Amino acid sequence: MCQIFTSADPELYTSRARSIRLHGVATSLRLENVYWQALEEIGQRDGLSVPQLVARLHDELDAAGALGNRANFTSFLRVTCTRYLQLQLAGLIPADAGVPIRSLNAHAVLAGERGWRPAVLRAGERRRASA
Numbered sequence: 001m002c003q004i005f006t007s008a009d010p011e012l013y014t015s016r017a018r019s020i021r022l023h024g025v026a027t028s029l030r031l032e033n034v035y036w037q038a039l040e041e042i043g044q045r046d047g048l049s050v051p052q053l054v055a056r057l058h059d060e061l062d063a064a065g066a067l068g069n070r071a072n073f074t075s076f077l078r079v080t081c082t083r084y085l086q087l088q089l090a091g092l093i094p095a096d097a098g099v100p101i102r103s104l105n106a107h108a109v110l111a112g113e114r115g116w117r118p119a120v121l122r123a124g125e126r127r128r129a130s131a
Contacts, residue, residue, distance in 0.1 A: 011033055012034040013033070013034065014033055015032045016030070016031070018031075018051075020050075021051065022054075023055075029054070029073075034081075035078055039077065039080075041084075045098075045100050046101050054077070061073070090113070092109045092112045092113060
């Protein structure tokens with residue numbers, strides 16, 4: 001089983017820092033190459049460069065009041081990429097990269113996601129709801 005994962009091209013899990021401007025302030029983000037590739041694909045779907053996409057995600061996260069420190073933001077970017085791929089596998093985001101993300105009905109995607117979330121996440125949601 002593990003050979004499926006251990007035989008991955010090491011270039012995929014090599015990390016790379018990129019300097020990105022957020023509201024005129026240069027910041028450095030370090031992610032593994034596979035995440036930079038996913039961010040590139042997500043951005044291309046809506047005609048955005050990676051810096052433009054990262055800035056938009058940062059702004060929307062900030063507007064939602066969920067922006068933590070920079071370390072949390074890089075974790076957020078990793079989760080964004082993972083969710084993007086999971087939502088594609090679940091058929092909630094079209095695999096056709098020509099379909100812009102902005103054209104999707106976010107409420108429908110999120111409603112569909114609730115139906116297939118892993119059991120551990122659903123259990124965590126139940127614990128938070130009962131607290």
